[in-house]
Amino acid sequence: MSHAYILTLSCPDRPGIVHAVSGFLFERGGNIEEAAQYNDRDTGLFFMRVRFACEALGTQELKTQLAQLATGLQMSWRLHEAAQPMRTVIMVSREGHCLNDLLFRWKSGLLPLDIRAIVSNHRDFYQLAASYNVPFHHIPVSAATKAQAEARQYEIVEAEGAELVVLARYMQILSDELCRKLEGRAINIHHSFLPSFKGAKPYYQAHDRGVKLIGATAHYVTADLDEGPIIEQDVARVNHSKTVEDLTTLGRDTESLVLARAVKWHSEHRVLLNGHKTVIFK
Template identity: 85%
Template sequence: MTTTSASYILTLSCPDRTGIVHAVSGFLFERGANIEEAAQYNDHATGLFFMRVRFASVDDHATLQAQLTPFAEGFQMRWSLHATAEPMRTVIMVSKEGHCLNDLLFRWKSGLLPVDIRAIVSNHRDFYQLAASYNVPFHHIPVTGATKAQAEARAHEVIQGENAELVVLARYMQILSDDLCRKLSGRAINIHHSFLPSFKGAKPYYQAHDRGVKLIGATAHYVTADLDEGPIIEQDVARADHSKTVEDLTAMGRDTESQVLARAVKWHSEHRVLLNGHKTVIFK
């Protein structure tokens, strides 16, 4: 009989020291695992070491978890282990701008994103038909100043009910409370329609037009309690000139936003993004 192997991704960070790569590869070798992809980074400014390893193993997830725990303790590692066969359970939140939502749904159904979109949450009804066309449950949760706390509680129930590993704010134009930001720490990605740190907050295209910028951009970042200041995952720009109106900039920006958000979601769902304080390490 032949034993079928499964593919896993191990990510880790720890204080830097000699021999970490040797120890990790040796750990996997001793268990008959085959390394398929590996990358590492030493941050000399912080003294931290980061690593991502994809490997094949005949051991199941639980067995590897149990064996990795004491090994990791010896290096003070923060680590996680993921089976590549399991797409990341994802909930998307959106308001009235649907270009990023539409792009993510298409990429998902086309097999271009290793996610499993379990639900869409919106404070408007605009995209319930789009959700239905992809057979994704749509949750309309209106938000007002008076009902914000209840609305967030309901949204969090949806996220928990779907056991979501990732929440994507695909132009969800509501500021999340500090409490919900903490609950979603490290697993919520927002797309902001400017090249941060420029033009934070509302209506960045209006701010950009007022300043006569020659480049407009988009930034995908992790959500934190500090508005538009979370660790940046991906950015891109498009050129502009004096002839462009606010409407022109907005239309141009939609494509950039969609592409930037899709790349960020892909890298996160492939476990290529590791947090490094208020920055990120990305193994592309």
């Protein structure tokens, strides 16, 4: 039976990269099932995602031989087994709409995840976690205990082998150190359009400014608050008659949809980092 893989890569652009990659796979009995590429003229970088089947070589053999190909092309690359769900830890505080949505989609087979743990600074959702048979870790956070709390959080992430950490309305600012440790594998949902309306109570800020569109932004976590590479955004139209409560209710639906899309694309290895931006092969 053929084994399916997903190869993602980026390198300085030059003629012949697609030929080199496809030729490499052909010579090893690989059959390309899906392929997409993008040349960023601004940065001079080339990006590619290839899903292929191969029965002649195992994962480790492919990785060893890909490393040789990558050297000549100055290529950054990753090889993933397509059938392997992504090990994930979800962090949440006291608003559970995004958490509930992700858990439902996961159990419905709509997200290729393996949710290993839920971490929260409150106890509100331990019963929800139990209903999905997911371990729940209550780690209180205060100014005095923040460093110890983050050390415990990171310990859980590493113990579970998490490839993805989702901040599903986790209302604590991560330290620069933890942001660096989770670089490229932590996704946050922000309940407005970044960089507008940062920080607390963005719907109050939006209502005060009389906005006509509200939105949500899913982005990678960086040490710069709410300024990480953007993965997905969406909007909902509003008017002068909407209250703050109306905006909040509508916004929660938008947040859940935007976060679910971002998590899906990341878990399918469709998102490649391009400096402070992303390349997404949908």
